[in-house]
Amino acid sequence: MTAPPVIVWFRQDLRLADQAALAAAAAEGPVIPFYVLDDETPGKWRIGGAQRWWLYHSLQALDASLGRHRSRLILRSGKAAEVVAAVAKEVGATRVHAIRHYEPWWREAEDALGKAVDLCLHDGNQLAPPGAVRTGSGGIFKIFTPFWRALQEHMPPPAPAEVPSLSAPSRWPKSERLEEWALLPEKPDWAEAFDTEWTPGEAGAAERLEDFVAEVARYKARRDLPAEEGTSRLSPHLHFGEISPATVWHRLSRAKGAEFLRELAWRDFAQNELLILPELGEANAREAFDRFPWRSGKAAASDLRAWQQGRTGYPIVDAGMRQLWATGWMHNRVRMIAASFLIKHLLIDWRDGAAWFWDTLVDADWGNNSLNWQWVAGSGFDSNPFGRIMAPLSQSEKFDAGDYIRAWVPELGEVDDAAIHDPHGVGAAPEGYPEPLIGHKEARARALSAVAKIKSAR
Structure with a gap:
């Protein structure tokens, strides 16, 4: 008698290797790999435009990989819980396996x-299951450094598992066509340069990891230099689950990449924060910031647009925002500078910045994106005090961003090293490059005045 089929519900775990849900399903019977494009359940947090570009290519790659194992990916759209339950009933599946999401x-x-169905959830998208690493009193860590120390006691993670042997069901359910989902931009095609920057999919993730392994010895020295290729660029692959954190950990441990392993742990920390505050992308972790006097109105809206377009008059900020628009990614050091500028120089709510990043980043992750914005704003459980205000001009010079600025702000392409970080300040700004939206000293004074108001309102 033929065993009933088993469904694997894919989400942000688009890989075959070290995929616990797929391995468990393969051990039970014929496997139906299944992905649902669900724009209903997330509401306003449905995946953004840049993520949709990545998703198209990642699903395409996953289907091709499944084909090499005599399988295929079934696609449906709608409310995921209802769609998966309906297909399970349609094909007579007795169980659904999935990687747990937070x-x-x-x-x-x-x-x-x-x-509605027998749903078996598995861990596998973190180094350790969220909630497994606890404080001495049994609570969830709110501060990263003690979390990192405690996490290391649980390391290394289990060795990555190989791709399981898959068997096909006797009858495949109908599938929608990926092209029907209109995930790719057309008019205009703002993602035209993405193809030269990224290779979505499991094979692309493996290649990116090996490229980084070759350079990881220089990671500590180069990671903060925007003009250098010093970061891993693994973030979108990790976000979409095209490679497991365990795979990265074990490979970099062999390559003596300990400095990066600490950065990898921030992803785990973010998921643990979601256990405390699931609404981390919408609600301040520190209630005092509910009273913060963010700017609003036409002037603030105009400043927000200038920031989004990379026309603030601060070269390092503008370079980062233009890199983001062109490639769906921004260097991590520049992300902090750009976020700090929006929050503290322009006094615009961090949630407006987080929403823009959600739509424009290929690696936009609910936990990481939210945690990082709240860290910069000072509103997070673990965060940079609001009074520590990054100075974009000196940050640009400190991290030698001249060539980075020239690459992304072409109107400054001929400005020399002595003037590139602050062309207006030394009278070297070319015609057409915008004046700074606000001076640094003025912005700092305004920001400190604003945060003083929430302290005095206690």
């Missing part, structure tokens, strides 16, 4: 699906 909408979907 975004509030996915937890809601898992709860709903678990009431």
